[in-house]
Every structure is written in structure tokens, then in C-alpha cells.
Amino acid sequence: MSQAHALSLVGLTKRYGSFTAVNDVSLDVAQGQFLTLLGPSGSGKTTILMAIAGFVAPSAGAILLDGREITPLPPEKRDFGMVFQGYALFPHMTVAENLAFPLRVRGMERAERDTKIRATLDLVQLSQFAERRPSQLSGGQQQRVALARALVFEPNLLLLDEPLSALDKKLRAELQDELKTLHRRIGRTFINVTHDQEEAMSLSDTVAILNHGKLIQIGAPDALYDRPRTRFVAGFLGKSNMISGRIAERIGATARVSVGATTLTQRLATGATGDTVLLSLRPERIALLGDGETAENMVEGHVSAWSYLGAGHSLTVETTDLGSLRLTLPTWRAPFAPAEGLTLRLGWPSDAAAPVEDDGDE
Amino acid sequence: MSSAVLTTRAAVPAPVPRHFANAGWYALILPAFLLMTAIYVAPILQVLAISVTEPTTGLDNYERLLTNAGVQRAIVTTLRIGLITTAIALLLGYVLAYVVALASPAAQRWWLLAVLVPLWISVLVRAFAWVTLLRRQGLVNQGLMNAGIIDAPLALVWNELGIVIGMVHYMVPYAVLPMLASMREIDPRLLAAARGLGASRFTVFRRVFFPLSAPGLAASGVLVFIFSLGFYITPAILGGGRTLMAAEWIKMQILDIVRWGMGAMLATVLVIAILTTLAVFSRVVNLKRLFGAGA
Ligand SMILES: Nc1ncnc2c1ncn2[C@@H]1O[C@H](COP(=O)(O)OP(=O)(O)OP(=O)(O)O)[C@@H](O)[C@H]1O
Numbered sequence: 097m098s099q100a101h102a103l104s105l106v107g108l109t110k111r112y113g114s115f116t117a118v119n120d121v122s123l124d125v126a127q128g129q130f131l132t133l134l135g136p137s138g139s140g141k142t143t144i145l146m147a148i149a150g151f152v153a154p155s156a157g158a159i160l161l162d163g164r165e166i167t168p169l170p171p172e173k174r175d176f177g178m179v180f181q182g183y184a185l186f187p188h189m190t191v192a193e194n195l196a197f198p199l200r201v202r203g204m205e206r207a208e209r210d211t212k213i214r215a216t217l218d219l220v221q222l223s224q225f226a227e228r229r230p231s232q233l234s235g236g237q238q239q240r241v242a243l244a245r246a247l248v249f250e251p252n253l254l255l256l257d258e259p260l261s262a263l264d265k266k267l268r269a270e271l272q273d274e275l276k277t278l279h280r281r282i283g284r285t286f287i288n289v290t291h292d293q294e295e296a297m298s299l300s301d302t303v304a305i306l307n308h309g310k311l312i313q314i315g316a317p318d319a320l321y322d323r324p325r326t327r328f329v330a331g332f333l334g335k336s337n338m339i340s341g342r343i344a345e346r347i348g349a350t351a352r353v354s355v356g357a358t359t360l361t362q363r364l365a366t367g368a369t370g371d372t373v374l375l376s377l378r379p380e381r382i383a384l385l386g387d388g389e390t391a392e393n394m395v396e397g398h399v400s401a402w403s404y405l406g407a408g409h410s411l412t413v414e415t416t417d418l419g420s421l422r423l424t425l426p427t428w429r430a431p432f433a434p435a436e437g438l439t440l441r442l443g444w445p446s447d448a449a450a451p452v453e454d455d456g457d458e
Numbered sequence: 459m460s461s462a463v464l465t466t467r468a469a470v471p472a473p474v475p476r477h478f479a480n481a482g483w484y485a486l487i488l489p490a491f492l493l494m495t496a497i498y499v500a501p502i503l504q505v506l507a508i509s510v511t512e513p514t515t516g517l518d519n520y521e522r523l524l525t526n527a528g529v530q531r532a533i534v535t536t537l538r539i540g541l542i543t544t545a546i547a548l549l550l551g552y553v554l555a556y557v558v559a560l561a562s563p564a565a566q567r568w569w570l571l572a573v574l575v576p577l578w579i580s581v582l583v584r585a586f587a588w589v590t591l592l593r594r595q596g597l598v599n600q601g602l603m604n605a606g607i608i609d610a611p612l613a614l615v616w617n618e619l620g621i622v623i624g625m626v627h628y629m630v631p632y633a634v635l636p637m638l639a640s641m642r643e644i645d646p647r648l649l650a651a652a653r654g655l656g657a658s659r660f661t662v663f664r665r666v667f668f669p670l671s672a673p674g675l676a677a678s679g680v681l682v683f684i685f686s687l688g689f690y691i692t693p694a695i696l697g698g699g700r701t702l703m704a705a706e707w708i709k710m711q712i713l714d715i716v717r718w719g720m721g722a723m724l725a726t727v728l729v730i731a732i733l734t735t736l737a738v739f740s741r742v743v744n745l746k747r748l749f750g751a752g753a
């Protein structure tokens with residue numbers, strides 16, 4: 097088995113005429129990591145992946161594999177496995193022949209080839225389908241064949257372009273688990289592209305958030321979720337209440353932030369008195385306060401909308417100063433059947449919200 | 459060329475209802491069906507009838523297939539020229555279709571126009587144009603002699619070579635179109651995937667592109683071959699009367715020596731040969747898909 101590899105992008109830029117599809121993206125993927133490029137449609141994810149694979153020539157910047165520059169190498173010299181969106185299985189070949197393809201072009205002997213193909217098909221649980229054509233397989237099976245074909249030649253790196261987006265929700269969840277297990281088992285470096293934030297969070301060691309071709313933030317999923325750097329990240333990774341206020345007073349690591357007539361207590365590392373701050377408060381961090389209960393931050397409001405989600409309720413509460421706040425409550429913790437107009441007291445601790453930069457993007 | 463068009467049209471089988479549940483729909487095409495019968499099927503049946511009644515009733519005319527050296531030579535010549543034309547037209551057409559398929563959309567439109575324009579020029583004009591180009595004092599021979607490549611003019615026309623040149627020129631657009639259609643259906647991601655899996659450009663072509671374009675190649679092959687069996691004007695002009703292909707031989711039988719039975723016999727043989735080719739081919743490949751009907 098070859099080793100897992102580390103990949104770095106240094107100032108990667110791709111321009112199409114005057115349009116910049118990828119703008120100065122630098123990031124590192126450590127050996128054996130699972131990195132996901134996450135961003136809305138048109139944010140440049142595929143372009144970055146294609147540049148890594150060698151199908152798109154960067155306008156500027158470099159791509160390094162274990163510190164060695166590979167930018168000028170053609171795709172067939174890079175030895176990366178790739179799963180295309182829509183799988184791109186060869187329709188005129190059986191499953192086994194599809195898997196044999198990368199091995200044959202590497203001049204592997206038949207016996208060795210057969211062993212590898214069998215082992216890889218076992219890995220993705222498709223051994224009994226070896227002689228079928230791709231058109232005779234279900235979407236999930238085709239997806240696994242594409243994965244097997246990308247893995248069979250033990251590539252340096254596995255690139256996946258929205259590998260699960262064509263599947264229905266249940267199958268997608270199943271294959272997410274499989275993909276994760278597979279990654280652990282073979283210990284290779286995976287780079288995945290998706291616009292599904294749940295998939296990104298559940299699969300990856302590291303998530304890179306892109307918008308308009310720029311890298312906005314990169315980090316572990318929980319770090320991104322809890323400490324989004326910008327308003328865009330907060331809004332893209334799940335739901336968030338955005339609260340805009342002004343620092344009224346600073347007391348050590350916390351600050352008193354005034355929003356209209358309400359004053360909030362907020363842990364804040366930077367910012368001086370008088371500065372405006374934008375806070376991102378996750379719906380599940382807001383608690384419902386019972387009679388006599390208190391919290392560092394307390395507001396009152398009335399329910400304007402709610403929806404039942406099975407495991408929980410999602411409520412929208414109108415407040416005087418903070419506007420409408422969205423919160424989620426586990427069903428078993430909701431002490432009432434929600435009703436419009438119901439008045440509630442909400443509370444959250446001083447470290448619940450995260451200060452974010454306002455990049456103008458929701 | 460009119461006879462080539464005729465034979466091919468006739469060769470496309472009239473629509474036969476398969477599901478009688480659809481009888482109502484088939485009634486809608488009844489007028490077209492009757493027209494087809496009157497214009498194409500009836501004359502062909504008449505030809506068939508002549509071939510077994512002139513000059514005497516019986517299969518005498520067909521017996522000549524085995525004994526008459528003249529008709530045998532015409533058939534062998536037709537098959538030989540047909541095969542050579544098909545091979546060359548396929549080769550050129552494939553290269554052309556490949557270039558068009560891989561060109562940018564804007565370039566594709568110009569290429570397609572360039573491929574199709576010759577179809578609008580009369581076959582007669584084209585045959586005479588080739589004569590002008592290829593004859594002893596023609597542009598090609600003059601050019602080669604002036605360049606000092608040859609000393610004496612080459613015999614480029616009034617022989618089989620001339621016929622093949624003219625027929626290939628005529629057939630290339632017909633070869634390009636079915637191949638282009640099947641090449642356009644190839645998902646470009648397959649080619650990228652193949653390269654990503656480590657294949658060189660040539661291997662991608664040999665193992666992925668070519669096999670996927672093969673149905674189009676086969677369709678073009680059948681189309682071109684069938685067309686070339688019925689060529690009339692091009693061989694008549696570019697062959698200089700020395701090389702007799704089936705169509706001209708038939709014309710000679712009927713118009714020059716007035717042996718209607720023999721002419722009709724070879725015409726019938728041609729039609730049967732074409733139908734057989736199509737039948738065999740349709741067993742192997744889905745014809746409807748190839749010629750663009752159906753999804
Ligand atoms: N060949 C090209 N020529 C011009 N513009 C291009 C080209 N390829 C991509 N773009 C543009 O670059 C931008 C980024 O495209 P890219 O395919 O990387 O987006 P993406 O993040 O993968 O989006 P999606 O989630 O929709 O797949 C888009 O605005 C796209 O229109």
C-alpha cells in the first residue's frame with residue numbers, strides 16, 4: 097500500500113476571462129485527513145477539485161503534494177482517484193472491467209488485477225455484481241462502483257465531487273456512514289466537494305467554506321459551527337440568529353452589549369467600548385426560562401410561528417429589541433403545546449453567542 | 459444519383475403496426491402509407507414481376523446470375539467499389555466527425571455547415587468538377603507536373619480510382635452524420651474520468667471513445683455501403699464507361715439492348731441485398747436509435 101499524502105494549495109487562482117472563479121485559495125490537507133470543500137453553487141468548489149485533479153490549469157498559484165509541486169502534471173500522471181458527479185462509469189464495460197481499467201493502464205498482470213478487483217469489490221460490498229453493466233445497477237450501487245474504481249489502484253489521494261448528491265436522503269445517509277468507515281479503514285487522504293452542510297459536518301475532519309471563489313474559513317466542523325468567523329459561515333452552516341449591537345462597557349473578557357433598550361452580557365475577546373458587534377446565536381443555545389429561573393441574558397417575547405420537527409419544536413419568538421429569535425427545543429423539554437401569541441421568557445449564557453464579522457452575506 | 463436515392467428509400471421498411479391496440483394511431487398514418495405504397499412499393503413489385511416474366515415466365519433471368527460473366531463482373535465490381543468507398547468514407551468521416559465532436563460549440567456550427575454544403579450541390583456538377591480536376595490536363599496532374607513530382611500525368615479518372623474518389627466525396631457527409639450523432643452522446647466526463655484513472659490520450663481514445671462511437675461507425679458503414687451499391691451518375695461520368703457498376707449495367711440492359719428481364723432481375727437482386735444487409739444489421743444494433751428515431 098502506498099502512503100496517504102498531504103496536499104497544499106498555495107494562492108490558487110482561476111480566472112475565466114475577467115471572471116475570477118477561484119480567488120487566491122491557500123489551504124493544507126494533512127495526511128489521511130478528510131477535507132470537505134463546502135460552499136453554495138458557483139462558489140468554485142468543482143473548479144478547485146478539477147485543478148487538484150489536473151483538469152483545470154490554474155491562472156496563478158501552486159498545488160503541492162507532500163511539498164513537491166505538481167501544478168504542471170497532466171491528470172494521468174497525478175495518480176489521484178476521482179469520483180465524478182454522476183459517477184462517469186464506462187457504460188460499455190462491466191463493473192469488473194471498470195475497475196480493471198486503471199489497473200490495465202498501469203500494466204498490471206491479470207492475476208494481480210483480479211485479486212485487487214475482488215478485494216476492492218468486497219470493500220464496497222459489490223462482489224456479486226462484478227459482471228453487471230453500470231446501467232443494470234441502482235444509483236447507490238453505481239456510486240459504490242465509482243468509489244471502488246477510484247480506490248482500486250490505491251491512489252495517493254481520493255477526490256470526490258458531490259459523490260452523494262444524486263441519491264435520495266436515506267441512501268445518502270447510509271453511504272455517508274460507509275464513506276466515513278471506508279476512510280477510517282484505508283487511512284487515505286480524501287477531498288470531498290459538497291453543498292450539503294450536514295454531509296460536510298458529518299463526514300469531515302476539516303471543512304473549508306468557500307464563497308464567491310474565496311476561502312472564508314477552514315477548520316474542524318465543530319469549531320466552524322461554534323465559532324463562525326463571518327456572518328456568511330454562521331448562516332451557511334445551519335441556522336443562526338444574528339444580533340447587531342454596540343459595546344457599552346467592557347469588564348475583563350466580557351462586555352455589556354446594548355441592543356436597543358436591552359443590554360446583553362457577552363464573552364468578547366476584542367472590541368472597545370463604542371464598537372459595533374455582530375453576534376451569531378444558534379437556535380439550540382437559547383433556553384426557555386421557567387418561573388423564577390434566570391440566565392445571564394434574558395429577553396421576553398411572544399411566539400409568532402412554530403413547527404413540529406419530530407425530535408423537537410422550532411419556534412420563532414418576536415422580541416422588542418432583538419427582533420425575531422428562532423430557537424429549537426427538544427420535544428420532551430417543551431413544557432407546553434406551542435401557540436401563537438404565547439409569551440415566553442428566553443435566556444442564554446454569556447458564551448452562547450459568537451461574534452462574527454459582517455461580510456454582507458447571509 | 460437518383461437511383462441511389464430510390465433504392466435506399468425503398469429499403470427503409472414501411473412502418474408495420476406491432477401492437478394492434480394502437481390501431482387508431484396507425485390509422486392516422488394511413489394516407490402516408492398508401493402514398494408510399496403507390497409511389498415506392500408498387501413500382502418495385504412491378505420490377506419484381508418483370509424479372510420473372512420477361513422474356514419468358516420463370517427464373518431464367520436469375521439463372522444467368524450463375525452463368526453470365528457480364529452480370530457477375532458488374533456485381534463483383536459494384537461490391538468491390540462499394541467496399542473500398544465505404545472503408546475510405548468511414549475513415550475520413552470518422553476523423554472529421556471526431557474533430558467536429560471535440561470542437562467548441564461555435565466552431566461546431568461552422569464545421570457542420572462545411573460538411574453539409576456539398577449535399578446541396580448537384581451530383582452531376584460534382585462529378586464534372588472532379589473530371590476537370592482529375593483529367594490528364596487537370597489541375598491535379600498539372601500541379602504535380604509543375605512541381606516536378608511526376609513526369610507524365612497520372613490516370614486519376616475514367617477508371618475505378620476516379621469512381622472511388624467521386625463516390626467517397628459524395629458519401630463523406632453521410633458517413634459523418636450518424637457518427638457525429640453517436641459521438642455527441644458520449645459524456646465528456648467519461649473521457650476526463652479515464653484520464654484521471656491514468657490513461658493517456660491515446661488509451662482514452664482506444665478504450666473509451668472508440669468503443670462508445672462504434673455503433674455510429676457501424677450505422678455509417680451500413681448507410682454508405684447501401685448507398686454505394688446504387689450509385690449511377692458518378693460511376694457513369696468518372697468511370698468513363700469502362701467500369702460498369704450495377705446501376706449502369708441495369709440501365710444498359712433496359713435502355714441500350716432492351717433486355718428488360720435481365721435489368722429487372724439485377725435491380726431485384728440489389729433491393730434484396732440491401733434489405734438483407736439491413737435485416738442482419740438490425741439484429742445486431744438498434745436501427746431506430748442509430749438513425750435518430752426514438753430516444
Ligand atoms: N469553463 C468555464 N468558463 C467560464 N466560467 C466557468 C467555467 N467553469 C466554471 N465557471 C464559473 O466558475 C464559477 C465556479 O464554478 P464551479 O463549477 O467551481 O462551482 P461549484 O462551486 O462547483 O458550483 P456547484 O455547486 O453548482 O457545482 C461559476 O460561476 C462558473 O460559472
Ligand SMILES: [Mg+2]
Pocket residue numbers: 141142143
Ligand atoms: Mg460543482
